[in-house]
Each structure stands twice: as structure tokens, then as C-alpha cells.
Amino acid sequence: MKNKIQDYDVIIFDFDGVIAKSNKFKTNVFLKCVNDRRKSIINKFSIYLKKNLNKTRKEKFVYFLKNIEMDYSLKKYNKLMKNFKYIMSKDYKKCKLIKGVKVFIKKNYTKRKLVIISSGSKEEIIKYLKYKKINQYFNIIYGNNNSKENNFKKIIKKFKNHYIISFGDTINDYRISKKFKIDFIHIKEDSNLKNFKLVKLKSIQNFSKFNI
Numbered sequence: 514m515k516n517k518i519q520d521y522d523v524i525i526f527d528f529d530g531v532i533a534k535s536n537k538f539k540t541n542v543f544l545k546c547v548n549d550r551r552k553s554i555i556n557k558f559s560i561y562l563k564k565n566l567n568k569t570r571k572e573k574f575v576y577f578l579k580n581i582e583m584d585y586s587l588k589k590y591n592k593l594m595k596n597f598k599y600i601m602s603k604d605y606k607k608c609k610l611i612k613g614v615k616v617f618i619k620k621n622y623t624k625r626k627l628v629i630i631s632s633g634s635k636e637e638i639i640k641y642l643k644y645k646k647i648n649q650y651f652n653i654i655y656g657n658n659n660s661k662e663n664n665f666k667k668i669i670k671k672f673k674n675h676y677i678i679s680f681g682d683t684i685n686d687y688r689i690s691k692k693f694k695i696d697f698i699h700i701k702e703d704s705n706l707k708n709f710k711l712v713k714l715k716s717i718q719n720f721s722k723f724n725i
Contacts, residue, residue: 514696514715515676518723521625522675525668525695528631528638529566530682530703534609536566537703542604543573546596550582557581563705567685569632569657570597605641611702613720615647620723622650626672629654630664665689682706687714 515521530536540562547555558577565573574593578585618627627650631638635656642648653671655664668677679690679697682704690697699706699716 515678518621518678519624520676521678521696523626523628523668523672523677524621525628525630525665525677525679527679527681527683527686528629528633530611531680531700532611532614532629533641534611534703536682536705538604538608539601542597542600545600546574546593547577554581566705567632567661567683570594570634571657601637605637606644608641610645611700611719613723615645617720617723618647618650626652626675628652628668630661630668631655632657632661661685662689662692665693665695669693669695 518524526532528535529539540559543562544555544559547558558581561576561581562573565576568576571594574590574597575585577593578589621627629638629651631654633656635654635658638654638656639648642651642654653668655667677695679686679695680700681687681690681697682700684706687697687699697714699714700719701716702719
């Protein structure tokens with residue numbers, strides 16, 4: 514781990530829970546999509562969602578239908594996906610930024626490459642970034658058209674021999690960074706994880722500490 518953020522050439526951000534304070538927000542959107550089910554089913558899905566922040570929307574709804582409701586059909590799956598997209602398009606402006614991230618991005622975009630690697634929808638990410646007027650600061654945005662791991666590989670290949678740091682909020686973000694020997698900082702503000710204490714890593718509440 515370098516001593517200062519200025520020592521890095523490339524910064525990788527996860528999106529949910531790192532740029533946008535959206536983990537709890539999106540969990541509520543998932544639950545709204547199934548609010549016509551029995552309470553016991555909704556509770557099981559809620560527990561699953563909190564433990565699987567890194568999963569894609571598709572994976573979450575497939576798991577819900579196959580393993581919780583035990584009644585999968587393509588028609589049901591498509592309806593859930595359509596409902597989620599509709600609610601997001603209507604409510605995404607309610608979602609706040611992680612504290613200090615906008616200032617941090619604006620301080621760094623001229624000096625180093627800024628990259629987003631997310632398991633969320635690229636279309637929705639760009640729409641949100643435009644609303645917050647920060648989309649122009651990012652060099653590359655990768656969404657769920659490919660796996661996070663494959664997108665990390667692309668960045669490493671593109672910026673070979675550059676110093677890279679990654680900001681994430683899930684254990685999966687940490688494991689991918691560790692696999693590729695990329696320095697990692699855990700953002701706690703919107704993270705549900707308690708087990709980060711079990712691994713040795715740098716963990717901060719949000720980006721405000723960088724903006725002093």
C-alpha cells in the first residue's frame with residue numbers, strides 16, 4: 514500500500530456503496546418488487562440481499578424465484594426485472610452520494626485515470642452520474658455486461674506497469690483486488706459487512722478524510 518493517493522496512477526471505484534449510497538436503497542427496490550408475496554418469503558429474500566450485495570440483479574431474481582419462492586418461470590423473471598427498472602427510473606434521484614466522493618473525484622480526475630467497475634447496470638450508472646454532474650470525470654465505466662473479475666483484467670492489461678488502487682464495499686471487491694495484487698480500501702459508510710475485521714486491510718468511513 515502506497516502512503517498517499519497521489520502515488521497511484523489509476524483509481525478503480527465500485528459504484529453501489531462507494532460512489533452512490535445505494536445499497537440499502539436498492540435492497541428496498543428489490544423488496545418492493547416482491548411486496549405482494551408472503552411475509553416469510555419477503556424476509557428470506559431480505560436476508561439473502563443483505564448477504565449478497567455483489568450479485569447482479571439477474572442473479573438475485575433468479576435465486577429468489579428458484580430457491581426462495583420455488584416457482585421459477587421466464588414470465589415471472591421478466592416481470593420482476595421490468596418492475597425493478599421502472600422503480601429505479603422513477604426513484605434514482607433520491608439516492609445520495611457517499612460523503613466526500615464528489616470532491617475526491619474532482620480533485621483527482623486531471624491527475625489520474627478514474628474507472629468504475631460495477632455489477633450494476635451501466636445505463637443506470639451513467640444516468641445517475643449525469644444527474645449528479647460527475648459523469649465527465651470518468652475515463653472508463655464497466656457495468657454488468659461482463660463479470661467484475663474480467664473487467665479488472667481489462668484494466669490491468671490496459672494500464673500495465675501503472676500503480677492501481679481499488680475502492681470497494683464488499684468482500685468480493687476485496688478478494689478480486691487481492692487476486693490481482695491491487696491495493697484496496699474498504700468504504701464503510703453504506704457497507705453491511707462486519708467480517709472485514711477478519712482480514713488485514715485499510716478501511717475508512719468515506720472519502721471526506723481525503724478532502725481535508
